[in-house]
Amino acid sequence: MSPHVAEFARDYPFGLDPYQVQGCEALSGGHGVLVAAPTGAGKTVVGEYAVWLAIQQSRKCFYTTPIKALSNQKYHDLVERWGSDRVGLLTGDSSVNPEAQIVVMTTEVLRNMIYAGSTTLHNLGYVVMDEVHYLADRFRGAVWEEVILGLAASVSIVALSATVSNVEDFGEWLRTVRGEFEVVVSERRPVPLFQHVMVGRRLVDLFDGVAPTAQELPSARAARVNKELLQVSKGEASRVRDDSRNPRGRSGRGKPGGGGRGSGQYGGATHPRFAAKPTRRDDMARVLSEARLLPAICFIFSRVGCDAAVQQLLHSGVQLTSRQEARLLGEIADRHTAGLSLPDLDVLGYEDFRHALCAGMAAHHAGQLPAFKAIVEEGFTTGALKLVFATETLALGINMPARTVVLEKLVKYNGEAHVDITPGEYTQLTGRAGRRGIDTEGHAVVLWQSGMDPRAVAGLASRRTYPLRSSFAPSYNMAVNLTSSMGRVRAREILNQSFAQFQTDKSVVTSSRVGRQLTEELADAQQAIECHLGDFMSYALLRDEISELESSSAKQRRAQRAGDIADAVSSLVPGDIIHVARQGWSVVLGIGQKAQRDSVPWVQVIAGDHTVMRLQPHDLTGPPLPVARVRVPRRFSVRDRTERRALLSAMSNKLESIDPDAPENSAPPTDEAQMERIAHLRRQVKAHPCHACEDRETHAVAAARVLRLERDRVRTESDMATRTNSLGTQFDRVCAVLEELGYLDGDELTDAGRMLRRIYNELDLVAAECIRRDTFAGLDAPQLAAVLSTMLYESRPSRDQITPRMPDAASERAQSELRQVWREVGQLERKHRRDRGREPDIGFAEVSWRWASGQELAKVLAHGQLSAGDFVRWVRQVVDFAGQLAQAAGPGDLRRTCLSIVDRMRRGVVDVDLEED
Template identity: 50%
Template sequence: MANHSGQQNIGDIRTRLVDGPKLTEFAASLPFPLDPFQIRACSALEDGHGVLVCAPTGAGKTVVGEFAVHLALTSGAKCFYTTPIKALSNQKYAELVARYGKGYVGLLTGDQSINSDAPIVIMTTEVLRNMLYAESPALRGLSHVVMDEVHYLADRFRGAVWEEVILHLSEDVRLVSLSATVSNAEEFGAWMETVRGNTTVVVDETRPVPLWQHILVGRRLFDLFDVEANNGAPGGVVVDKNLVRYVKERVQAERMGAWEAPRGRGPRSGRSGGRPGRPESRPIPRPDVIKLLDEEGLLPAITFIFSRAGCDGAVDQCLRSGLRLTSEEQAREITEVVERHTAEIPRSDLEVLGYWEWRDALERGIAAHHAGMLPVFRHTVEELFVRGLVRAVFATETLALGINMPARTVVLERLVKFNGEAHANLSAGEYTQLTGRAGRRGIDVEGHAVVLWQSGVEPTEVAGLASTRTFPLRSSFRPSYNMAVNLVDRMGVDASRMLLERSFAQYQADASVVGLVRGIEKNAVARRELLGKLGGEDSPYVEYTALRARLKERERELERQGRTDRRNDAVTSLVSLRRGDVISIPSGRRSGLAVVLETDANSVDPRPLVLTEDKWAGRVSSADFPTPVSALGHMRLPRHVDHRTAQTRRDLASALRGTGISAPGRGRRRQSSAGDDRELGVLRRAVRSHPCHTWPDREHLARLAEKYSRLERDTEAMKQKVAATTNSLARTFDRILALLTERGYLAAGADGEVAVTERGAKLGRLYSESDLLVAECLAEGIWRGLGPAELAAVVSTVVYESRQEGESAEQGPTGNIRHALTRTVAAWHELRADEIRLKLPPTREPDTGFAVAVYKWARKESLEDVLFAAGQHGRALSGGDFVRWCRQVIDLLDQIRSASPDDEVTATATKAISAIRRGVVAVDAA
């Protein structure tokens, strides 16, 4: 915490302003003064309110959570402290143990249970959700719950858990929600008020450590914003003019093919550089960036690289360059920490995991940090970085979402990252979240964010990212199969439906309905005005307008039908082509003669391979043929035609031109059936014979009528959106109930009420993303008869998700596994068919990509063999990925152990857990 000169007196004043004896007592125990936002939140909490605190990273939000702990302890009650990830739970456990002692603090993270009856228990949010559904006796005496990082409810995979907890917690429990700065905090707080009663929203956007924004152009470090225009403060909106001029000169020089660095130095500049006579559009090498930051006094630094391989490559570059950021004494201290963390890992496994290279980098003060690393390695890096022994970390963006690991400087190599589907620009929220790591409270006077300039990076765009504070919180909540049976079991169908309608997801959806309803009302006023100009509802022109609208719609309908018929004719003709047929492509760049090299019998979208007389080879489709295609002649082709070679294409094109066949003129398009349509004829006659058809102001009225019709269409579309949005979660819930009833998880009782069956109760204990598929496999005995390693392999298929498409293996290592996988996939197909029929979100298809690896590991094979067995394209699976997937398999096996109706499967799951939890996996779980 900051403790600059003169600040202690301010802190004394603040402390005296604190209302409430418990807050005064708590504030007196702290080694730093409370900030105004902390006082507001803690005072509201002592007054019996729930609180939502939104503040930047490092602002001290957790102090409010710690005050909730203090309130619970001093009143003889309990406090649960929840976090989104186990690493944060472990970190918070260590902090509270240091403060209150082991006897007062417990930890529950799924795989760990330490002192679970303590008055303070730290846990992951999923653990608390499960306790609520099970109505655990541990909930008795609970007065406060702290939900750290509550903005995780936007996470599309796990976000629903946060809303479930908020909705299910007893009303007399005070909820402390801690969030990163979000732009719709008031909306979220208003929802919390509706579902939990008095909730005070405290928003603080002031960073405790000022953040300076920079762009590094070559070897020159510029301030992003004009310091003078902003009265010497960081931030602002005016971009530094020296930076703009320098970048402009550099871009112009690169276009000319030569570059010579201009003389002079920009603000905060390093050495001028760049090779004379050569443009440099790429940033300087990574080791040089670190050296420059070191010279400027800007280490320790976290460099965000949106690629695991990029992070590891950056460390390798620094090692090859000879870069060293530590003294001999620091290197010895680092070695002691490394050996302490890795003492339990077998030496043979360390060799496989690249231990010596990793350790060498650490001893020089350099490290990578990403999810592909072994967790023990990652935790070692975190400890060394917090202690100031590691000074340069290359990390993926996951570091910004989890562990408390701030730096003096954050470096962004690029402003584009792969989002799982495509490369996309960073959003302002993502930029703020990443750069929020810069500036350590109580250590740094100021933090620094550095963007590396390269071609295409505009200073004004960076300024837009740095000055925008928009990070809206969007609910990802949706009912699942597991949630449905647990809700019905606890409160019945009607109360469950009402609870879903109280979710933040429905609250936000209903808020969007407000705008739609306003639009509907606005359209109604405009329609009334137009109706008056048209002569009122009884005007004959209203009837005439309706006739014209029906005529226009019928013409469109027939044209659509004509296009469909023409495409169907073209598809049929393409399917009938034979190899060697000479055809004519009627239009486009490939128009002219072509010969069919390969046919395609696909009756939906045939794409035969052809070669044109212009030597182009490729596939054509029905879109290339407005009329059906027919063979104009035939050519004899060699048995094997390699159309990829230029010589083959030349020879065939020459032979095609030598056939003497000529392309016909463009054929007549098939006429639509409009001329033969009886309804169309009736409508046309009705329009022509209507009295209004001869009115002199017909066209003026027609324009008014078109506006009226457009308003009607817009209004109807908005009404449909309102109908689709209102109670949308409840409708999804009803569809889920229908499927669960069909499959025997729910049944109507004697009183007509829906009840959870024994089969449904088992489903209620499964919290997997593929919960219903797992329940089906257990209920139908699909996984019976497997050994421990075989069960682990099959279970992995509903947990594992390949990082890239096409990575999944097709065969299991044993006949038992292959048979079980075949039946599992068949069960998935049946379930997916039902989901499509009922318009439910899809259950993910089983993925066999991890089956061989976990099978080998459970059979005690070496880590080296296992990692290569799990790898793809000649690359081994990373140690971190391997441990993470093993942990997820263990989690699901543990659920299966309590949910299986078969004692044999239960016993096998228990043995499988023991078989997997060894070596590096066991070290991580410890």
Template identity: 55%
Template sequence: MDAAEDLTPAEKYARFRRRQAFPELRDFSDGYTFDFDEYQVEACQAVEGGAGVLVAAPTGAGKTIVGEFAVHLALAQGRKAFYTTPIKALSNQKYNDLVERHGIDKVGLLTGDSSINSDAPVVVMTTEVLRNMMYAGSSTLRGLGFVVMDEVHYLADRFRGPVWEEIIIGLPDSVQLVCLSATVSNAEEFGDWLAEVRGEMEVVVSERRPVPLYQHVLVGNRLMDLFADVAPTADLEDRATSYDVNPALVTIAKDEARTVRDDSRRPRGRSGKGKRTSRAGSDRYGGGAAREHQERSRYRPAHRAEVVRVLAHADLLPAIVFIFSRQGCDAAVRQLQAAHVHLTSPEEEAAILRIAQRHVAGFTDEDLRALGYELFLDGLLRGVAAHHAGVLPALKECVEECFEAGLIKVVFATETLALGINMPARSVLIEKLVKFNGEAHVDITPGEYTQLTGRAGRRGIDVEGHAVVVWQPGMDPRALAGLASKRTYPLRSAFRPTYNMAVNMLNRMPRNQVRTVLELSYAQFQTDRSVVGLARKLARTSGDYDDLAAQAACELGDFMEYARLRDEIHRIETAAAKQDRAVHRDESERLLTALRPGDILRVPSGRSQGWVVVIDNGHISAQEGPRPTVMSMDRQVRRLSLTDFPTLPETIGRVKVPKHFQSRDPSHRHSLAAAFKQRLDQLDSTPPHVRPMGSLPPAQREQIANLRDRLAAHPCHTCPDRELHARWAEKALRAERDARSLEHQVSRRTRSIAERFDKICTVLGSLGYLQAGEGDDLEVTAEGRTLAQIYSEDDLVVAESIRDGAFHGLSAPQLAGVLSVFTYEPRKGDENRPQRMPDLRSQEALDQIRQVARRIALVERDARLESDIDLPTGFARPAHDWCAGEPLADILDETDMSAGDFVRWARLVIDLADQVATAAGPGDLRESCHEVRHRMQRGVVEAVVALPDEDGDEDEDG
């Protein structure tokens, strides 16, 4: 029955008037078999009315309808529309959707991998592609009427988020912007900024899920409701203001806590594990212990195979099970295989096999063996699979297609899936509410919980979705209820100017205009709003000073004057000591920077104290200085920093470090340690003489003496209550300093983005990428135009390395290995495992690049610009070998890298080679870069159709 038949006469008339007022929306909606939700209608009307729109709605709520309407409107008006997405997989998916709706001749695709029909009136692309087109002044932008920014909340991403703001700020005023976002708690603030930057902007927020979501807890093998009444996410009327937790869960938590408490009081045997009970239970604690063990067993998490059976019995499949560990996801699939779990019919198996064969059609048998394809396919045919950044993209796409078709019943995934392509399920299960963030185990936030559970409930298939959390020891059901009922997901800007951004913008507009544009950023908008609170605090602090100064009043004279003399003496002495430490740091930094593999030195303090041999001269950080990697006498490999040297470092000799030394190989470390000890026995290993730090310069000694004379002559010096007054005066001076600091913060925050841009211009001017123009203007030099083509995070180091000739004379495999140091990011735990470069020539190139990086870091320090340049070598050998034609199996055998990670890093090396080729211009380097692409674009790397630009999953056991 048509939903329109349920409307009242007044509602039918209002609908008729609406359709008359918005004819394009009427024509567009007629192409769908369902009625649009009210928020979709409201947003589409705003677009047809000529306004931009921000749509914030839950996952699966159908907000892409508004983006598709913008495309429809562009075609109807004879204008262009760009549909942008954050990842290539989403771009490919959206391209297919729009081709199916509008025809292949009207839709194009532009990603880093693909260029299809780029002159079409509708082009789907990744956001980076649009940003680069804007900077290049591409003719494709002519006639552009609409830009859809799908998943716009990605602008909070630390690495890639600034691209969204660059586009929003830089698009012509004539372009209507349609921003689609997940539900964020500060949508109105974000909308206010969009309106300030883009003009008329409507904000449409919907928190109503299209499919109600019920919340459960899996206690042992019992599925229990989390809430006593309807869950907040399932209450479409949103009647209640508070939601009670299921009392049965509260009782379980109390029982569990009492069992643990009682057990902790039990008398312990010598082993500390409790007394052994007799078989008959004659021990006074025996029967109770057995009952408590049985009680605890009831609450213990069930085996994963049992969990799947519980979900299947409750008709909650297909399900996504979130495990915050790659290894955990892979292990879960193996556990289900070992438990002989089988969830598919023969017909489904046949369909899965056809899809899988299509996705691996270009792979050799050798590649498939290296990828463990047989084990992967076995799990797939059983209806289970893993999905994380370590899975080869082609296999991940296979999982996605099978799951979307309803063929796979259980996917074990890391949280990156929550931000990925459209892959909803009937239920979502979260094993633990704690994740490892690379440094510590932390609780997931309400926003993360909302993102993860948002995939439960397939619109048009399920009448309800289900979120399930596995009960863990010590769980607080009230805290879980707080996660499930809060919808706090604030959007925070990650925007900051970069070197590449600076030269590209200065290529298009004068310096003052660039500063004005940058101050329009969402980051500056949020900062300016925070200044209001600082100003209030400043007023309070100024009042505190007046009150405290009054308490310090002295009958003999102006005690605040006397206190300032004391404070000035302390300040000069402190500054002198700080200056002395700075001289010491500079000298230590120079000596550490000069270290080379094989140098022997003594670390005077810290956990690395003792004799060490340098195995890698490491990288330089603006905050920590040089970070050489060393091996101690007990074969421990660590990174040193300036904090390890309260005295100046001195080398006493050298020992030869083998050319292909691998610090992770115990035999390599053992051999070097033997040579190290033998060499140390030959040297004078008496600890080096400690060089004392200096004393005050004569001018400062004289200044302090004069101040002390003035202090002694001051009338307050003889006051019997001097120290009492001084305590109040010190508090007053502290308040005064706080007020000055707040004034500085207010001043700095109101122009923080522009100030960073000015510092960047100072660095670029010092290095010759910018030159003075007319008045206060700056002009981009030829070197600056080279930098404009480099979009790497280390853009300036890459550009300087091109200019310095660091890449010249390298073969294609050597160049691939060297370029990898700009793109590779080691996973947590791998940072302190330095790898040697593939050969001597590559090492020489890396040494030259490191010198370039140190030179830049010193210029940045002079400009007071924070910097942290790291050049990790962990992918250099795989990149070199792959480019040299080595088979995949050999490369994966030599590293602990997953196939998905290998392909991801290989693709990034290829992307950077393309940028360097463009930046370098005609010549040998460009030809070498093209050869890198030609040689690396093969096998599993070439087979990638849609590689997500995602961060690797953090893994507590990886």
């Protein structure tokens, strides 16, 4: 150990692990270092050594984290060691001593500094990037790569990561773009981890023997599954087989007993009579308490489930704290909520929360008020709070280790289906078990589920890593910032050095093959649309744009028409000729009702290209109104090609005799500008030479195939651009859009481009265009807050969700204009083969308007059907976005209105929680 590292290590109450010494020595040698180690292994020691070195060398050190809560926590840790005069804090909401020698900040703040060429970067020697595996995050991951690529070569980077399976690839990329860079990997936990399964009220070891899983090779762990658990599984399977042979069983009804949905290898449904009795949550809490395995975190992959678990324990009379602990927890809760009014506390359910907290149990999830989460976090770190029910977001959040981690299930809902958790997720979740310096061992407990395979669970516990995948892709804001700071040529080179490109160069062969096949198919398809009257492709594009406009109406307007569509579907009869968006004229073959709780009508049709479809109301853009009728034979077979041809020929003859247009009322109601655009396109369609072609519909089928192949080819190219050396091509396309709209003039930024530099939003270009077009002019602060929210908010699916709306006519007008801007930008993106930005969402608009108007919390939450935590999170995003637009717009009415939004919305629970962060 070198003298510098030895001197640094003397300040710690424990000896440094070999991997920590190795990381510190790399920094002493002037190299960057990537440290990958399990959660709780102490990899931040290497980051703290970078701070120590900076102080010794009279240089600056920035300590970056992915979220504000982590920044706050690290700030307090460093202040405790180095004093408040040497340590600063910079987040989106806080600025404390920003020119200090040591500054803790969110990674976005550092990215913005680099783009702005901030003087704060002068004399910067070290940057610690905590939780660098966040660069896989879909929404924020690109920031990490922007920082790594943008920092001066003289800055040494300390990258701290959870264990990932492709750490060597990541290290190789860092060496490629940063020069000397050492990779330090530790697979060993400083606190050994024991694995258990709780069957009923019994705690059973997952593995035979006494060695903790974290101290063995994966192959040794997997080979030693506890025979007792295997017997439980085998006995359960045997009883299920016996029951299948005697299906009447004890039910006496002769019904099969295997009801229920399968949920993967870690716990599928079996016959309910033979399923192992699930462990009650109050039993689980008491067993852990009796075994002295508290404090514990119990992961439940549901916000509602976490809250329900706390209530179940409370109603079961579980008491996990002493009087002194209960008093301490009550004091912590009251201190964090001191700034809230009694009415606000009442609507937030504070008394129930505090009652459960003082009994030693609480929930922790993204739907909570940040102040409540802060209470839980502080209470847990004191050791007084014994049991926390949390969603998986806690595993990626602040430092909150426990003696034990419990997983209720090994299956979670990913938004589309119930899926097994991955080995990486299991490792991340259980990694919190075992507090260094407090516990001599950690414990992971899985609750037994019917149909569970212990060997599959052992496989989860034996594999400790997951791959790190880049989410990097150029945005409009990134393009103008890179171009401003280094010019387009250098910016393109930087993008081609990204980890995204580095990772996926090896897959270019597969992508190229797919692209080549699509190109060949496209060439063949284009020959089938040659028309003697003119350019049929231009005609098809007009029709396609009409179809796209017809299908792009707002969700709430479609919902209003759902009843009309359902009625129209129910009134159809076989033989009716109707128009189906994108498929064209079709013949009705039959109608019926879908067998479910709410009866849903459907219609079966055959389109001109012989496609047979069963459509429900949500598949249609408007009420299907028949324009004529043909006879459908009683025993018509869709499988008989001759019968299909005859029927479609009859439809074609009928249509020629009446020559109908696609019904205007088949398009959902939309704003006036969109209707005018559709009418204009229809006039162009009728005036086009190919409209008179006798083979028009045949050509149209071929043209539809061309368009489909073209879209597939564009998607493939986009995929290659994200994953291969075409990332620079993506950047070129971004710049082409910006040039056409006047944000770039060659290598130079225009005034509009300089404005765009200050807007960090997924719809950054739409927001900038709205500023340029005075879309927000004349709006007061509440109205503007409502409109801005539509560029931020993303609705969560809900059956009971109220149809959203804009709060008044002025905000409705502005939002309609914003949507028109979004459509026009989308058309330009399509022209330049760019993916369109996500659709604006008005689901938070009225809530934003009400809060900015000064309405009380109870009324706003009751209207919005949001949890307090979600409400605060989205309000804070509106506040942050308004602040960005105030800076981007410059002096004037818009700036004043945006600043008014910030003042109006930073109140009550929002203001308290901003202070918490």
